[in-house]
Structures are given as C-alpha cells and as structure tokens.
Amino acid sequence: MTASGPGPLHGIKVLDLTAMLAGPFTTMLLADLGADVVKVEPATGDRTRTVGPFREGDDPGEALGGYFQSVNRGKRSVVLDLKSSQGSARFLELVKVADVVVENFSAGVMERMGLGYEALAEVNPRIVYGALRGFGDARSGKSVYDSWPAFDVVAQAMGGFAGITGLVDGAPLKAGPGIGDIFPGTLLALGVLAAVRHAELTGEGQFVDIAMYDAVLALCERIVYQHSYLGIDPRPMGNGHPLLAPFDIMPTQDGWIAVAAPSNKHWRILTETMGRPELADDMRYADNADRIINVVEVRKILGEWLSERSTAQVVAALGGRVPIGPVNTASDIFADEHVRIREMLVDVEQPGSTEPVTIAGSPLKFSSTPAAVRGRGPKLGEQESEDILAQWVSDRQDESAPPMKGAENND
Structure with missing residues (x-):
C-alpha cells in the first residue's frame, strides 16, 4: 500500500x-x-x-x-x-x-x-x-x-x-x-x-x-568517550556490550536470540524464569556492575539455559517481560x-x-x-x-x- x-x-x-x-x-x-x-x-x-x-x-x-x-x-x-x-x-x-x-x-x-x-x-x-x-x-x-x-x-x-x-x-x-x-x-x-x-x-x-x-x-560515539575517559582503544566484543550485562545474542536449540537484561528488574525476572532466583541476590551478579565483572559466568549460565530451549519457547517465556527478540531472517520478517x-x-x-x-x-x-x-x-x-x-x-x-x-x- x-x-x-x-x-x-x-x-x-x-x-x-x-x-x-x-x-x-x-x-x-x-x-x-x-x-x-x-x-x-x-x-x-x-x-x-x-x-x-x-x-x-x-x-x-x-x-x-x-x-x-x-x-x-x-x-x-x-x-x-x-x-x-x-x-x-x-x-x-x-x-x-x-x-x-x-x-x-x-x-x-x-x-x-x-x-x-x-x-x-x-x-x-x-x-x-x-x-x-x-x-x-x-x-x-x-x-x-x-x-x-x-x-x-x-x-x-x-x-x-x-x-x-x-x-x-x-x-x-x-x-x-x-x-x-x-x-x-x-x-x-x-x-x-x-x-x-x-x-x-x-x-x-x-x-x-x-x-x-x-x-x-x-x-560510534562510545569509542570516543571510552578513549577519553579510560585511555583505551575499544576492540570487537562479539555480541556483548562493554558496559551492560547480560546484553548479547546467543544460540538456542534451533536458532539465535537477543537477550538484554542489564537492569536489576529484568535480571530478576530472567533468573526467576530460568529457575535460578537465587542469582538475583548473589553478590557476584546482583548489580549490572557485578555482572560486567563476571560476564563470562553470566554468559555461561544464560547460555546453558537457552541451549536447552527452542527460540519459540524462549520467546513464549520471556516475550513482553524482558527485552528479547529472535534473530530474524528475511523470511521471518515477511x-x-x-x-x-x-x-x-x-x-x-x-x-x-x-x-x-x-x-x-x-x-x-x-x-x-x-x-x-x-x-x-x-x-x-x-x-x-x-x-x-x-x-x-x-x-x-x-x-x-x-x-x-x-x-x-x-x-
């Protein structure tokens, strides 16, 4: 039209x-x-x-x-x-x-x-x-x-x-x-x-x-202030983010999905949905700053949960509650x-x-x-x-x- x-x-x-x-x-x-x-x-x-x-x-x-x-x-x-x-x-x-x-x-x-x-x-x-x-x-x-x-x-x-x-x-x-x-x-x-x-x-x-x-x-404004504030040359980070966690694109059983839960509210919803509510209060993961320090462990925990479920199952469990979205092909978009x-x-x-x-x-x-x-x-x-x-x-x-x-x- x-x-x-x-x-x-x-x-x-x-x-x-x-x-x-x-x-x-x-x-x-x-x-x-x-x-x-x-x-x-x-x-x-x-x-x-x-x-x-x-x-x-x-x-x-x-x-x-x-x-x-x-x-x-x-x-x-x-x-x-x-x-x-x-x-x-x-x-x-x-x-x-x-x-x-x-x-x-x-x-x-x-x-x-x-x-x-x-x-x-x-x-x-x-x-x-x-x-x-x-x-x-x-x-x-x-x-x-x-x-x-x-x-x-x-x-x-x-x-x-x-x-x-x-x-x-x-x-x-x-x-x-x-x-x-x-x-x-x-x-x-x-x-x-x-x-x-x-x-x-x-x-x-x-x-x-x-x-x-x-x-x-x-x-790419982020690299400018990172270099000015920290004196670093930012490098590729895959699908992650240097300042937010979890904030990634990760594999499911049958595809890929974006998951972004850097706020404590969304992190708590995510951990409860995963059946791991204790992680929301764990001092290693309680705040975004803690999760950034321990981002490898955060990715491992989340990745294991995602790998056991289809993209559709993850969307059904988290859609509308946590910022998530499937990696769409053109056919998916159509x-x-x-x-x-x-x-x-x-x-x-x-x-x-x-x-x-x-x-x-x-x-x-x-x-x-x-x-x-x-x-x-x-x-x-x-x-x-x-x-x-x-x-x-x-x-x-x-x-x-x-x-x-x-x-x-x-x-």
Missing part, C-alpha cells in the same frame, strides 16, 4: 543529482515525507539501475532492479547532460524554482561544470544545497583525504565501526547493511530539513555538508505480523510486470501528514524537464498569489 495523502514536506521541490546509495537514501527520505523529488540523470542513468537484482520473468527492458527501486521510490526522473551548455542552462532554470539540490559527486565536480553552490545561490539565494562525500567538502574544512574516493566499507573502517565489530579477539567486520552510506544519508536529510526551515524564516539558503567518515564516527501492521513491507508496481515487488516501508510515522512510499521508482527520463519546470513555475505563482477577497472568512 502506498500513500495518497500529502506528507509534511508537501510543496518542497528537490533536484536530486545523487547516485548509488548514500545520496539516494537522503532524497528517498525526503520523497517519503512528501517532497517532489526529481532525479536529474545522465543518459546512462544512475549506475544502480543495472545492478539488480531482477526477478526471473521480469521484462529486462522495463523492470527496475531491487537496489534502484528500493531507494528511488516515489521520485521522478529527467535526463540532462550537465556538461553541455543546454543541459546546464535547463538545470539552472529548474534551480530558480527549486528549494533543494542534493549531490554526492566527488569534490570539485559541480564546480568544474559551473554549477557549484555559489553559482546556484546566484540564481536562487534561497536554495539549500546538500552535499555528501566520503570526507566532506572544503567549505567546512579541507580534509587531508579530500581527493580520496570512498564507499560504505571505507567509511565503516575509518569511522571506527569495523574496529569494534566482530568476534572477541577476532578480525574487524563491517555491518551487513550499508550503514556507511545509510547513516550519512539520514543525517544529510536532517541537515537539509533544518536548512529549509532556516530558508523559510530568513530567505537565506545555505550549503549543508556531510562526510561519510564523520557520520560513522558520530555513530511472516511477522508487526511489519505488515506497521506498513514496513510495501508493494510497488514493477514496470513490465503485472506482479508487484516488495520494498521496505518508511519507519517515520505521523498522525496527520503521512510519511510513506509514494510509488515506484522512475524509469530513466520518464518525465521531461520542460514539464517539470512548467509545473514548478506554476506552483510558485500559486504560492505567491494573494488570497481571494473574503477567503479569510471561509471555513
């Missing part, structure tokens, strides 16, 4: 020059919130258009791959060659009536085309310009890595995430999802919205800069009533097919202005830039028109 009602960003016009994951995730969030997001693509399109995956039987000339469909849903697409004088001129016409431009090119690309922030601000002083790069933009401080290209795995490594992820005494590991792209993209969406608010109040646009390295470091009720699995049209495809929904929920998937991803150049421009110019004229006489008295 896709949303038909306007979202909280209804009326906001976004020119999206991004490709791959990080930048498109930013503009996906804006589209879910109701902004009119127009992808400005070269004739070859966003590189993820050809990445897939594609379903067996889908029309290869029409179908949208999963990678592209997931983070470009609800957008429109025009084709412009920004390196040509005609394409650049057409883009600047759109900028004049846009609210936001978002790009994730390497540093200097937009400037070489004569389309950097300062050039766009000359034609539209209210424009909010969002940029996402591996190591940021020189306007906010020129990084020593300014010219380095970056992908998700590089950001996870340099920002500290991989260094604290993995088995105890094991090799560093990256996260399964592309958090080195997705978290920076989320922060850029937040920054863009803050700047849009400022522009609405003052008429002044601005440059919004997110570095993937910076964003992942912010995500079968979970929660994600359907919360509209976190959304079917969208697949061009060239009568069968829809399913993508992740929006986790942002509003009581009055829905944030939701607003349609499938666009075909390459599905819209004409002239049509977009005419619509946006008309919208701007309607917004600036004085109210009809007597309209203020209408209910």
Whole structure:
C-alpha cells in the first residue's frame, strides 16, 4: 500500500543529482515525507539501475532492479547532460524554482561544470544545497583525504565501526547493511530539513555538508568517550556490550536470540524464569556492575539455559517481560505480523510486470501528514524537464498569489 495523502514536506521541490546509495537514501527520505523529488540523470542513468537484482520473468527492458527501486521510490526522473551548455542552462532554470539540490559527486565536480553552490545561490539565494562525500567538502574544512574516493566499507573502517565489530579477539567486520552510506544519508536529510526551515524564516539558503567518515564516527560515539575517559582503544566484543550485562545474542536449540537484561528488574525476572532466583541476590551478579565483572559466568549460565530451549519457547517465556527478540531472517520478517501492521513491507508496481515487488516501508510515522512510499521508482527520463519546470513555475505563482477577497472568512 502506498500513500495518497500529502506528507509534511508537501510543496518542497528537490533536484536530486545523487547516485548509488548514500545520496539516494537522503532524497528517498525526503520523497517519503512528501517532497517532489526529481532525479536529474545522465543518459546512462544512475549506475544502480543495472545492478539488480531482477526477478526471473521480469521484462529486462522495463523492470527496475531491487537496489534502484528500493531507494528511488516515489521520485521522478529527467535526463540532462550537465556538461553541455543546454543541459546546464535547463538545470539552472529548474534551480530558480527549486528549494533543494542534493549531490554526492566527488569534490570539485559541480564546480568544474559551473554549477557549484555559489553559482546556484546566484540564481536562487534561497536554495539549500546538500552535499555528501566520503570526507566532506572544503567549505567546512579541507580534509587531508579530500581527493580520496570512498564507499560504505571505507567509511565503516575509518569511522571506527569495523574496529569494534566482530568476534572477541577476532578480525574487524563491517555491518551487513550499508550503514556507511545509510547513516550519512539520514543525517544529510536532517541537515537539509533544518536548512529549509532556516530558508523559510530568513530567505537565506545555505550549503549543508556531510562526510561519510564523520557520520560513522558520530555513530560510534562510545569509542570516543571510552578513549577519553579510560585511555583505551575499544576492540570487537562479539555480541556483548562493554558496559551492560547480560546484553548479547546467543544460540538456542534451533536458532539465535537477543537477550538484554542489564537492569536489576529484568535480571530478576530472567533468573526467576530460568529457575535460578537465587542469582538475583548473589553478590557476584546482583548489580549490572557485578555482572560486567563476571560476564563470562553470566554468559555461561544464560547460555546453558537457552541451549536447552527452542527460540519459540524462549520467546513464549520471556516475550513482553524482558527485552528479547529472535534473530530474524528475511523470511521471518515477511511472516511477522508487526511489519505488515506497521506498513514496513510495501508493494510497488514493477514496470513490465503485472506482479508487484516488495520494498521496505518508511519507519517515520505521523498522525496527520503521512510519511510513506509514494510509488515506484522512475524509469530513466520518464518525465521531461520542460514539464517539470512548467509545473514548478506554476506552483510558485500559486504560492505567491494573494488570497481571494473574503477567503479569510471561509471555513
């Protein structure tokens, strides 16, 4: 199910020059919130258009791959060659009536085309310009890595995430999802919205800069204070936590489950459920600080109890009483009533097919202005830039028109 009602960003016009994951995730969030997001693509399109995956039987000339469909849903697409004088001129016409431009090119690309922030601000002083790069933009401080290209795995490594992820005494590991792209993209969406608010109040646009390295470091804030307070370099801890116990993902008879009972209240419920109520008052385990000191024994006690029960039995015994949850596969998630009720699995049209495809929904929920998937991803150049421009110019004229006489008295 896709949303038909306007979202909280209804009326906001976004020119999206991004490709791959990080930048498109930013503009996906804006589209879910109701902004009119127009992808400005070269004739070859966003590189993820050809990445897939594609379903067996889908029309290869029409179908949208999963990678592209997931983070470009609800957008429109025009084709412009920004390196040509005609394409650049057409883009600047759109900028004049846009609210936001978002790009994730390497540093200097937009400037070489004569389309950097300062050039766009000359034609539209209210424009909010969002940029996402591996190591940021020189306007906010020129990084020593300014010219380095970056992908998700590089950001996870340099920002500290991989260094604290993995088995105890094991090799560093990256996260399964592309958090080195997705978290920076989320922060850029937040920054863009803050700047849009400022522009609405003052008429002044601005440059919004997110570095993937910076964003992942912010995500790993714990290692900063640990190093400052304790002088240590935190290392991988498996599924445990350096400050909380029990706080782990452990095997059951037939799967894995997360158990977090660091509070004394939840620890007591857990020990009573295990048939070991005496552990709640045992001085070795009575408080979280004690359990951290004796975490090996805590894991052993809990692990033995879990290993004798199925995941379903553990969920039945502890669900709703102690923070626990099974390690779900995608199939488990598709079968979970929660994600359907919360509209976190959304079917969208697949061009060239009568069968829809399913993508992740929006986790942002509003009581009055829905944030939701607003349609499938666009075909390459599905819209004409002239049509977009005419619509946006008309919208701007309607917004600036004085109210009809007597309209203020209408209910």
